[in-house]
Amino acid sequence: MKMIVGLGNPGSEYAKTRHNAGFMVVDRLCALHARGEVAKGRFGAATIDATIAGEKCLLLKPTTYMNLSGRAVAEAVRFYKIDPIADMLVIVDDLYLPVGRVRARSGGSAGGHNGLSDIQRAIGTDAYPRVRVGVGLRPNGGKPPMMDQADFVLSRFGADEEDDLNASIETAAKAAATFVQRGIDVCMNECNAPASEPKRAAEDSKTTRERPVDGSERKD
Known part of the structure; x- marks a missing residue:
């Protein structure tokens, strides 16, 4: 069994912020591969079963705030006896x-990201x-607006970023499927290759209704 974790902050006020990109990708995976109903509250997360490339997976979004993501991840890892080094993707x-x-890595430091830091601490x-x-x-090459880093990651994407954002969500969802099917090394080779740079999202990907893991309807 594989577990795919998307990081973000709960609540509608954070739904389309930059810090919730992980949630957006897991919602896309849910729309493509999920089965059954969303379970809320277990492990301090919203979870749903999925089948990706014929393999059973758990899609998980912590319902705590970002800097407390480790609790949900650690509890699910223990309950399902998941090897986080081989069978978990964040x-x-x-x-x-x-x-x-979009880039894939087999491990490494949190790079100042509070969600990754808390997962590292917990597992x-x-x-x-x-x-x-x-x-x-x-x-x-343009830089983010001159604002505090915390304010920037909690800001929403601009209209001129929507196509690139949608393309990256598709690319990341594909990378997750590759991880499930072929492991992190192949995932990195494909995801990090220059030829895999995202292009503008196709119009049909923008109009596809997504099924969020938290069970709500996405509102565009």
């Missing part, structure tokens, strides 16, 4: 990647795979 926003970029290792979704620097 999808997270990355301030230092431009919108539209006792930083050697767990993750997919990083860019929310920061613009692809053309």
Whole structure:
């Protein structure tokens, strides 16, 4: 069994903020692969079963705030006896990647991300795979607005970023499926290759209704 974790903050006020990119990807995976009903509250998270590439998976979104994400992850890891190094993937926003970029890593430091730091603390290792979704620097080299970093990650994406954001969500969802089917090494090779740079999202991906893991209807 594999577990795919999307990081973000709960509540409608955070729904489309940069810090919730991980939630957005897991919602997309839910729309593509989930079965059954969303379970709320267990492990301090919203969870749903999914089948990806023929393998049973658990999609999980912590319902605590970002800096307390570790509790839900650690409880699910213990309950399902999941090996976090081989069988868990965390999808997270990355301030230092431009919108539209997606990168995969087999492990490493939290890089100042509070959600990753708390997961590392809770499970006792930083050697767990993750997919990083860019929310920061613009692809053309433009820098984020001059504002506090915390304020920036809690800001919403601009209209001019929507196409690149949608493309990166699709790319990250595909990377998660590759991880499930073929492991993190192949996922990194495919996701990090120059040829895998996201293009503009197709119009049909913008109109597809997503099924959020928290059980609510997405409101665009």
